[in-house]
Amino acid sequence: LAKTTQPISMDSYEGQEVNITCSHNNIATNDYITWYQQFPSQGPRFIIQGYKTKVTNEVASLFIPADRKSSTLSLPRVSLSDTAVYYCLVGDEGSYIPTFGRGTSLIVHP
Amino acid sequence: NAGVMQNPRHLVRRRGQEARLRCSPMKGHSHVYWYRQLPEEGLKFMVYLQKENIIDESGMPKERFSAEFPKEGPSILRIQQVVRGDSAAYFCASSPPTGSTEAFFGQGTRLTVV
Numbered sequence: 001l002a003k004t005t006q007p008i009s010m011d012s013y014e015g016q017e018v019n020i021t022c023s024h025n026n027i028a029t030n031d032y033i034t035w036y037q038q039f040p041s042q043g044p045r046f047i048i049q050g051y052k053t054k055v056t057n058e059v060a061s062l063f064i065p066a067d068r069k070s071s072t073l074s075l076p077r078v079s080l081s082d083t084a085v086y087y088c089l090v091g092d093e094g095s096y097i098p099t100f101g102r103g104t105s106l107i108v109h110p
Numbered sequence: 111n112a113g114v115m116q117n118p119r120h121l122v123r124r125r126g127q128e129a130r131l132r133c134s135p136m137k138g139h140s141h142v143y144w145y146r147q148l149p150e151e152g153l154k155f156m157v158y159l160q161k162e163n164i165i166d167e168s169g170m171p172k173e174r175f176s177a178e179f180p181k182e183g184p185s186i187l188r189i190q191q192v193v194r195g196d197s198a199a200y201f202c203a204s205s206p207p208t209g210s211t212e213a214f215f216g217q218g219t220r221l222t223v224v
Contacts, residue, residue: 032211043201043215091211097143097166098203098213100153
């Protein structure tokens, strides 16, 4: 199972763009990269998923370089409500068990 | 389509009692996962079940903990003879039967052992 490494914490201010990078040097050919968001006292919520290049949805963008050994979650113009823990996961569709690390605690300041 | 439903949201048990946590997956989902989360920590995988089968229980403590996902009804995580160290948030997630890497989580059950 590919191990992921991401910063423990980040600070930002309202209106800024936030980029959280995750390293997954041992990612396998069939693995997808998935990001979840978790607010205090709530279960994680799926944000975005990708395999390569760039994926964008209404919430975020995910950038994946050609070697796929890392990925960057980009949150445009964050607000206070984006304060949460963000988790990066990798895995393929077969016998997939979502495995969470410590995640990145993002604090958005006024 | 209702999301993953967990109940109760909060559960208080005295040491030595039993705790039963319930999880109803999303409609059409046949894969259920249970996780435990201690304060300021990430989610720790406990067990992965499909209908009537335990697929992977590598994260389950060997004693006092058990899980089931019967043909009918919710998945149950059962903790016997609870101790203070069992106090945590327990989350359930479900995913569809076909290959998927997206899991849908419930709101969790916060267990407090007094």
